[in-house]
Amino acid sequence: MIVATKVQHSVECTFRRSLSFQGEDWSKQLALCLKELPAVAEVILVLSPELYQLVQVDKPQVPDAELKSALRWQLKELVSLELDDMQFDYLDLPSSHQQQAQRLQLVVSSRHLLQQLVRSFHQNHLSITTILPEEWLFKAFIPRQPQPILVLSHRSGQDVSMMIVRGEQVCFSRRIRGLQQLEQLSLDALQQGYLDTLGLEVQRSVDYFEGQMKQAPVRHLCLALDSELQAEIAVFFRELGFAKVEILDFTPWFPDLPLVQQVQFAVPLAAAMGTELLAAQEDSLENAS
Template identity: 30%
Template sequence: MAATRGGDGTAVGYLACTPAKRLEALTQLVSEQGWQGAKTTLVLPLDQYSVFQLERPEELAESELADALRWKLKDLLEYSPSEAVCDVFPFPGDAARGRGELVNVVAARKTLAADLVSLVNQSGLVLDRIDIAELALRNFAAQLDPRNQGVALVHLRDRYGQMVICKGPTLYLSRRLDVTSDDLRDAGRQENAVQSLALEMQRSLDYFESQLGQVPPRAIHLVARDAMLPLSSMLSSYMAPDLETVNWKDHGLSEALDSRCLTAWSAARSIPGGASA
């Protein structure tokens, strides 16, 4: 579990525990930190929900969209739409490329969402909102792109990575990157893993340009847990864009952020100029 206190992103930390011990660990953390009753944002990790682009029905109010589009997911979900909780967020109009007005539809299992909400409430926190990983990362990406020229952010976790491409506060693309930290560290598998990662990143940039009609960003910002591994230089030999690591001091931190906390920390960041979900 990752936690951050305050909108400025201070007091960031990661607490490792098994799923069975989450409530006990979180309750103890809330007690130790004096967080009882604190408003809380719950960020769903990438592997616990799905996002689909669907055509927006005409003459429907925003409040009706999620429920109306839920049943259009019946052939896309591995479970019944009746078992899903859904929400929507905008799809950029200049990326639709003649497909009509689109919206992003988020779907997660009701039982999973209910379990996580219960975890927050039972620990003594007060749930304020539920976010998803790419929209949390969007908050940070927007701060890396104050001129709205476009920015790519890659977050590498232990079992997979995630790449988001944004223009200012607008999310254009999110992709899961199938790479593990073990593959990147293992001498025998490292070269293939780096090549595969670079290929997935480049394909995302190509899709952003060819299918969404956008100019690719000139640089990719990379956040990885293993700071000792020179990933930027390793990837640079396979990719045209510059690979940049984040200077955390520019974002109010005295030392490098533990990358496992990135989505929680990013969810607490303010978006320059404000933005809708």
């Protein structure tokens, strides 16, 4: 949890806390942390991956007014939530003229869970303005360019997350399952199969993006991993064929934290930065009109 403040044209972190809990025992810890918060103007709630599911579907051929209803019935067969407990949103995936149907990526969460979270904030006189999935947030740190950029991120206890961004659009995302505890691995452990497995999964996804989705080649890779061995991992991906591999640097915002903790707090920072960038774009449009 962080509090971010706009300072001229950047965002500065003025408060941060980390919560630890097991299973569903989060409400008491959250309540204690919320009481420590300084005065804030708005709250952005970021959902961790275990609190939502990602699904890709063909876009139903229905009028826009009926789209969400049609998607809800499609999701009934694809996610583990009950129909009346689904809360979801979606984004358009890039398409080419070779594709017969437009594809959508949906993020689905439990309405009951979200209501519990919102209630916890309301009880502390805080209103949530935005709810976001963690999956797509790191795009706030990615340079905007016409060519696709692949982002690999990892936080303790989670699977490796992979995302392809072009311009301001998330074009592809997935979790690479079974590759948890990256931050605990030694260089020997990485070299004894872990990196080969990671590289294979990345290459499969890139092949799908370029071949099946008919998109431009991916030659640029960004890393945001909570591992002290990021430099060695970067070398591996350069040898795998990526023309440019860079490590995202969060030190300007968290100069007093070690790398592992920087990546942990970078997720809410990305949410704050993404909202700030959106606000700046809206201001620009208003000034131009």
